[in-house]
Amino acid sequence: MRKWLLAGAAIFLLSGVAVAEVKQGGSMTVTYKDDVSTLDPAIGYDWQNWSMIKSLFDSLMDYQPGTTELIPDLAESYDISQDGLTYTFKLRQGVKFHNGREMTAEDVKYSLERTVNPETQSPGAGFFGAIKGFDAASSGDAKELEGVEVVEEATVKIVLSRPDATFLHVMALNFASVVPSEEAEKHGPDFGKNPVGTGAFKLTEWTLGQRLVFERNADYYQAGLPRLDQIVFEVGQEPIVALLRLERGEVDIAGDGIPPAKFLEVKNDPKFKDMIIEGSQLHTGYVTMNVKMAPFDNVKVRQAVNMAINKDRIVRIINGRAVPANQPLPPLMPGYDESYEGFAYDQEKAKALLAEAGFADGFDTELFVANTDPQPRIAQAIQQDLAGIGIRAQIKSLAQANVIAAGGEADQAPMIWSGGMAWIADFPDPSNFYGPILGCGGAVPGGWNWSWYCNEELDARAAKADSMADPAQAEPRIEEWKKIFTAIQDEAPWVPIFNEQRFTIRSDRLDGPEGIFVDPVHIPVHYDYVFAKDAQ
């Protein structure tokens, strides 16, 4: 993993040489099927608006473009106290909001309190749980966050109630974006339609249901960025039509990607060959086995199921848009264990293990799945593999909301294929793959831990790992997480099936460092770094 990060950074540095010579200018057109829901950084939480918000707003922290490496953004530098409880951020001076006012430490405080305030209804409020005074602020008892203190105009101190090694990642989330209080107050709940930030672009036009226009922020604090003068987002465009328009040169990026039904055709078409860029993402698709429901309370049964499923075949079913997985963490995530072997596909061994567990004749069970293509087809493949070792699984194909509801009940769904609802990390840290989906905290009614696996000992180790906030302990911390995840996989509450790959399709008018077109945090692309060849 370390190696990968270094390689990523090296690629970026190499391309950085060319970057200096890139001229600013030009425009690009991006299409989406769905209307943009909101550009309020405290509220936006879908793939479409996530990277748009990142271009309009900045947070204290960010990632090295194209990588998962944290760098300071609106913070110039930061300091972490010995006990890991106090973070002091020195802000960059002279950074201006789109309305011309200078950003100060007061804005940082206001923005965090706004996200946590229950009236904002932010889906990201929970990420800030470690900040001192969170409970009072998030319940509405206090207007202010006790732990956030403005030391001076350009210094803000954040005190935590418990050490949180992921805190710098949290400060890089969109939910931590710095917003100007006067604009947020003026627009109230409509701030999402009138966003004002410090980002590389500013919103200049939003015609509901039709288009949005981002113009270059001439005062952006990073010299040379963004590369483009303008981005036009056209919404309401069917992905298939977007592809035809891209071929004609009317569109530069098809935001929804290549429609699954056309994937092979497009991928094998020489016309499109140079327009497609493949990358990884922080995603794992898995089958959960409910450890509270017999016979999945028996670890041998769960291991047998792990051995019974032919993951290569499932990857073929989705036209190779993924790589087979053998552990919960995706390969891009720090803590992924390359040496871990997991349970190899071996039906004979699986049958033997099942017999050992007392189910020589198999058993009857149910496999829940979301009813949108290709999920039911994947479930059928799993069903056939299970039949191979004598397990008779009945497929329950339901609307996504119903599957999520069934998973959140302790005795409803013995098995669930996560497709369409699978976990994609909020930030590149293994901790984000544990608590809600494999930890005891998620094994509650309405939670996302659908296998209801709760291992107190591992939970304690996880909590301990997340308290290793000292940067010097980063390496041992990741090592500990690596062991936690392989220990979980040995107990087999999941069958990790695959890690989805990303395929970005863009016109050959555009260029930029390769990594930004499959950026792990900016989807579909890192808008700030794309440049237009015809402006050169």
Place this chain on the structure above:
Amino acid sequence: MAAYLLRRLLGSILILIGISLVTFVLLYLLPADPARQIAGRSATAATVENIREQLGLNLPFYERYLRYLGGLLQGDLGRSYIQRTEVSTLIAARLPPSLLLMGAGILAELLIGLTLGVVAALRRRSRLDQGLMVLSFVGVSAPQFVVGILLIYVFAYRLGWFPLSGYGTPQHLVLPALTLGFLGAGWYARMMRSSMLDVMQQDFVRTARAKGLSKARVILRHAVPNALLPIVAMVGIDVGILMSGIVVVESVFGWPGIGQLAWQAIQRVDIPIIMGVTLVAAWAIVIGNLFADVLALFVDPRIKLR
């Protein structure tokens, strides 16, 4: 007449309240939990509960409905769960494109349908007549998304005569209007054909012919207008069919109207928008029917007001 209209308008309000109740019940029965949807997957149970309270989702059903109805009577359709914007703002922004498309759709279906109907009637039992009737049958039964994609492929992608999709210029309007009108055109062709055949056998047509008028004059001045009357009255009823048509057509052509808004809202279970669009569409259908009834009155004086 004024009393009749007033009565009908009052009646339409009752109908709308009824529709709002039915829609509200159906959406209430959905297993989706709006509070959890807004809160997102990372939220704590306390956050979800807090949002539920703020939106009044914890109230009993009748109270939620009465609140909604109260807002509705003041023109407040609520705020979208996903877009976090006033539903009325979203609908207002998308209504003009939809009205334009529906107007063009009606024009397209009448022009195509009536012309083909007249031609088929005049060439009764010929190959042409049979061909046209088969075509109209296809028009009535072909799914609109298939027709739409076919038109895009041939006339926009292959021939490049029209833009692939979008909104803004008259060129953008042609293909969606044709797609929307294609279904209605089939109906109108069939109705116009039989209406024409009916009229052509009437005495006054024979008289006109007998007094020496040219065949063309008889058809255009006497037969067609009389055959047209019962059909034009149908246009008002068409609004319902067109309303359901725009959901598909707008999605296929990237047309920024309320049909597309509804389709997106359904996919994201954005209940306030689904409610709002349903009510606006229902209202349009009620008005369309009223229009049809009033029109029928002028067309056929035998109809009495009650």
